[in-house]
Amino acid sequence: MPDPIGTFSKRCSNIESWTTCRLATLSDPLSLEPVGIVLSTSDPQLRNLLENFMGAFEGTGILDELREKWLENDAWIAALP
Numbered sequence: 001m002p003d004p005i006g007t008f009s010k011r012c013s014n015i016e017s018w019t020t021c022r023l024a025t026l027s028d029p030l031s032l033e034p035v036g037i038v039l040s041t042s043d044p045q046l047r048n049l050l051e052n053f054m055g056a057f058e059g060t061g062i063l064d065e066l067r068e069k070w071l072e073n074d075a076w077i078a079a080l081p
Helices: 004-011 044-060 062-072 075-079
Strands: none
Touching: 044 062
8 A cells, every 4th residue: 555645745845846745835824733742751851851951041041032033923934945
């Protein structure tokens, strides 16, 4: 049986082929979803690492800058092909 998803992902894997694959960018999002990650409860060191990393980003203002650039300001959309 053919694998249509695998074929699609191989054929449409580079940015130049998005028009060939009939992909488009929407002007308005379909929905707004919170972003999160899942961590294993059996890996407390990873959780500690990520909490410290995010705390450092928040403390230095980098997280606010990234949030503004990617989530609150849509100027980056103009750079899309």
